[in-house]
Amino acid sequence: MFEIFGIPSQALFGQLLLGLINGSFYALLSLGLAVIFGMLNVINFTHGAQYMMGAFAAYLLLQHAGIGYWPALVIAPLLIGATGVVIERLFLRRLRKLDPLYGLMLTFGLALVIEGLFRNVYGSSGLPYQVPESLEGGRNLGFMFLPNYRAWVIVLSLAVCLATWYGIERTRLGSYLRAATENPVLVRAFGINVPRMVTLTYGFGVALAALAGVMAAPIYNVSPQMGSDLIIVVFAVVVIGGMGSIMGAIVTGFALGVVEGLTKVFFPEASNTVIFVIMAIVLLVRPAGLFGRTG
């Protein structure tokens, strides 16, 4: 095997793949954020907490109802998405006409309340959740051992990301959504129920976070602070990709996962700062983000 910068190519390919896997979580979470910001103009700081709720929902469904991973993959996002609908109806709707900062404060406060409640009930050290039996084990790719579950994560996340992109950018429903963000009054005049569409969009964004949570449950520690560990990175991803850009969120999510993975090989100590360094540079050079529209 040949070497690249003193690192065996074998290790390097492995890290690239791992970066892609982590990137798929970033992509899925930043996608939800981008959808919500694009349609509602709300910076949803509750996203991390909703991701955590997705993972807890998977655990609780298994513990109390005997419902396994596969059904949970559908049920948990629906349940948590429904709580999102309630939050939109009760709180966010009232902030529609105010500065986006109010939405940020509200969702940040909600995140703290939700995390506090979960910590009170379940403690801080976390809960066990196993990899589903049909995805146990893994295969040897020659350059690394790839667990089946991780392969599944990357496939599912890519599929969901592309489907969402297609839905918003290429379908009739998506065009209504985009039109409603541009000029809600005119779209209403065409007989489309814009408030309901906004509510459902928020619910959908939240459901995406919950889906990522269920996918994370078997590999990351299911604990109340699991979302807050991740959310700051995901916000950086959204900023780099360009606030509100769907494709930007997806591509940046995967790309930054890879960059972070490579940093872990060459200089592990910097692995949790590299994304923020990139963010600072992007903000200096292209303030609207890599895929954002200026003006």
Place this chain on the structure above:
Amino acid sequence: MKFAATLAFAVAALFGTATAQAQDNVVKIGVLTDMSSLYADIGGPGSVAAAKLAVEDFNPAAHGMKVEVVSADHQNKPDIGASIARQWFDVDHVDVIVDVPTSSVALAVSEVAREKNKAFLVSGAASSDLTGPKCSPNTIHWTYDTWMLANGTGKAVVKTGGDTWFFLTSDYAFGHALERDTAAVVKANGGKVLGHALHPINTSDFSSFLLQAQASKAKIIGLANAGGDTINAIKQGAEFGITKGGQHFAGLLVFISDVNALGLNTAQGLVLTSTWYWDMTDANRAFTKRWQVSLPGKFPTMVQAGVYSSVIHYLKAVAALKSAEDGRAVVAKMKEIPTDDPLFGKGVVRADGRKIHNAYLFEVKKPEESKYPGDDFKLRATIPADEAFRPLKDGGCPLVGG
């Protein structure tokens, strides 16, 4: 003239309240701990409950004393911990601070306690520097430390054939101390350290680091980290087939709460060192039952048991001196009288502030061996008190006269 008189009056008034407070004979215990983050299950509310049980068992009324327990959240930040300590000592008349997980916070609070001449009983923090170069006449390190963990787990693992190591180390004071102490033990016992990877605290994905560990071909992957980091590393290690490939984890600091978070299925076979386990003696089980009244469904960690034990001994010393005012004197008294309590048995506090007791090497049970909730460990070896901790002369503590 008038100004001077007013000033004198004010000073007198201040003095007056201070002495009045001193004579009210209330001993105030401050539990300073992590109430809301990753170590909240290791210390946290469980430490407060343990301190209250200790007060109850000591029975202050029988000694003509009044004891109060207060608590606060230091959020694992040294500046916040130090400022709470100052406020407690200066304004709220707290006499002793107990627990304080997170080494960096404990080191900061230790300085404040020395400056204000109050007592400080560490249970939650790990760094062996607290009784080494940074030792203080006002501080006692009660439950465990990095040297003892390294010595217990490190030695046992090398002796059973795990002679090549790769460390996954948490990149801050505690992780560095733990890796340093363990690497020394591994080498002293004829083992070899093949490499290490430093990871940031609160890392959620360990797969890159695990891959590096796998490539090193070391027999043992030493986890010089704690809490969620240890849990994530072990959970993902199982996923990446680390244990199936013949490599083993050595969790250098693993608490019962971590084992429950992993589930026995994933944690089985893990070797760990602890100074206390709830299911070892009748006295421990009885304590656990009473403790669970406040924290149903959970099991006390050695840190929480250590809080109980240290508070009992502290109150004994205060009763003997009939005053808690002079922290240094109380700590000196605690070193003078031998310790004896239901949870840690008989022991002593050394001149450098190190509390000495047995340590135990445990192995996590297989799921089928566990008969009831919390039935997690089986005893592999007992490390006698005089071997469990760093010898007095090796610590470099200035309090130990040469």
